[in-house]
Amino acid sequence: MSPSTLHRLDRITTALLLLWAGAALGFGVFxxxxxxxxxxxxxxxxxxxxxxxxxxxxAAWTVFGLAGLSWGARWIAEVKEDLIGPIRLWSAAWLVAMLMCLASTFVVTPKVRAIRARIDAPIETLAPEHEDRVAYNKAHSLSRNLFFLRILLALGLAATVGMLPRKDQAPEGLGPSA
Known part of the structure; x- marks a missing residue:
């Protein structure tokens, strides 16, 4: 990919990540x-x-999945050069976000739904020490934490995607011959 295509892809990635983070934050806070x-x-x-x-x-699956396009073409070039570089660090954060999407969608949310399906009454009517209420509160707390951590990751990835190297850039501290 050309540097200008990568630059456009970075801008699209930033916009999508910020859009999702804004929607999620707006929902969670307001x-x-x-x-x-x-x-x-x-x-x-x-x-x-x-x-x-x-x-x-x-939407997070879609946004974080599309964000992966920003580093896909760069990954192969960095594999040959650096043990730990900006692409690998960005990729690790991206992978954590995708794993959080996986956990939220396929582990935590089904657990919350299963608990709610077992209970025929509002959750607040159960005694605080009731096993279903305790399990629900734990799953809900984990869901909330995953949600806000993904918002932070989206903001961090959006802030740093423009810093990923392009073919026309030499890694910092190294000359053009590196």
Whole structure:
């Protein structure tokens, strides 16, 4: 790929990551608290928030997957040169984000849904030490942590994608002959 194509790809990647992070942050900080405060039941609020989170999870798959295009063409060139370089560090962060998407979509969310399906009453009606409520609270806490960590990773990846080397750039500290 030419350096100008990589530059355009970097800008698209940055825009997508920032767009998803903004949508996720807007939901997590502004919308979800309003749902739980204003709707008549925490159960209904949780159901609505869960539906939105499911869509944000699939959007995260798309955005982080497309972000992988920014480093795919660069990876092979760096493999020959550096033990640890900017592409490998960026790739590690990207891989962590993808693993968080995997965990959220296929492990944590199904666990939360299974617990909710077992319970025929709102979760807040169960005793605090009830095993289903404890399991639900743990899974919900893990889901929330994964969600906000992915937001941080999206912001970090968006901030650094422009720093990935292109063919026309020599690694820092090395001359053109390196």
């Amino acid at each position: 919308s979800a608290p309003v749902f739980f405060r204003e709707l008549p039941s925490r159960d209904v609020a949780g159901h609505i928030a869960g539906l939105i989170l499911g869509r944000l999870d699939w």
